[in-house]
Amino acid sequence: MNKKYKSRKSSFAITQKFKYWLILILISAVGLRLYFMFVLGAEGVVTEKLVLFLALFVMTFIWKLEGRDRERLLTLNAELIKAREKILEANINTVKSLVSTLEAKDPYTKGHCERVTNYAIKIAEAMNLDEGYISVLRNAASIHDIGKLGISDDILHKPGKLDDNQWDIIKRHPSDGVNIVSTLDFLDKEKEIILHHHERFDGRGYPDGLKEEEIPLGAKILAVADSFDAMNSTRPYRSALSNQEIIKELEKGKGQQFDPEIADVFLNVIRNNGVEIKSHKDKNQE
Ligand SMILES: [Fe+2]
Numbered sequence: 001m002n003k004k005y006k007s008r009k010s011s012f013a014i015t016q017k018f019k020y021w022l023i024l025i026l027i028s029a030v031g032l033r034l035y036f037m038f039v040l041g042a043e044g045v046v047t048e049k050l051v052l053f054l055a056l057f058v059m060t061f062i063w064k065l066e067g068r069d070r071e072r073l074l075t076l077n078a079e080l081i082k083a084r085e086k087i088l089e090a091n092i093n094t095v096k097s098l099v100s101t102l103e104a105k106d107p108y109t110k111g112h113c114e115r116v117t118n119y120a121i122k123i124a125e126a127m128n129l130d131e132g133y134i135s136v137l138r139n140a141a142s143i144h145d146i147g148k149l150g151i152s153d154d155i156l157h158k159p160g161k162l163d164d165n166q167w168d169i170i171k172r173h174p175s176d177g178v179n180i181v182s183t184l185d186f187l188d189k190e191k192e193i194i195l196h197h198h199e200r201f202d203g204r205g206y207p208d209g210l211k212e213e214e215i216p217l218g219a220k221i222l223a224v225a226d227s228f229d230a231m232n233s234t235r236p237y238r239s240a241l242s243n244q245e246i247i248k249e250l251e252k253g254k255g256q257q258f259d260p261e262i263a264d265v266f267l268n269v270i271r272n273n274g275v276e277i278k279s280h281k282d283k284n285q286e
Helices: 003-039 048-104 112-126 131-142 146-150 164-171 173-181 188-195 217-231 243-253 260-271 279-285
Strands: none
Touching (some): 003 048, 048 131, 048 146, 131 188, 164 173, 217 243
16 A cells, blocks of 8 residues: 555544544543432532533544644645546556557548547537546547457458448447447446447437437447548548538438537537538648
8 A cells, every 4th residue: 555545544544533432532531420429428529610621622632633734634625536536547548549559450431539529529519418427538538449349350341231240240339449448447437438429319329229318428429420520531432422412411310310509519510610621621632
């Protein structure tokens, strides 16, 4: 155990013992007062004033000690939260580097998770979501396709149409992703976003066929951001879609693939030039 925590723990133990002793002294004083008064009939030996003075002293002292302990606990708690955040960040970075390795194998998906994270954050900010949730969303988005690590390159990079069996394998990646990050047991909120990022608003998505409000908010945001990046990127079997085509697809997907409110938020982000549509450039270059 860390030396600092060890010394704090023993300091708490000393304070506790000290409090017990003070209470014991007070109880003894009251006991003596009663003994002298009722058994020996000698009221003046342990006077009422002496007991009251002792009680006041003991209570003031304990009150002070409690205040000091409370401050120490608050400091300790803040330090523990910081340490937990650091561990989480280190774990996320480890998983992120695995995702980058996975994406680097395919020039068409290189940087996909990073771009999706940026789009998801833009949506979350436009929806005025709180910082805590944006941070959870950022973590989940940056590793959302980690489950693809277990899928063979033949399927992942297949230029043509996938057969049913191959589709079944692809559909396992959200739950496989959750299994991979389950070893990091404090990623609970992120896990549900990763698990449901391919659900559809109309309930025809996977893995659980959740619909509308059953789908976690972060997963619905991720679904819009993920699809946008797919449409905005050139793939082996098609070019990136044009600005108008992307807007048309997002409009068409409202209430079907996408939560209409979130799709509208993102359409506004696009119209306000909040994201870069690079398809024109890609098409001109081809
Ligand atoms: Fe995915």
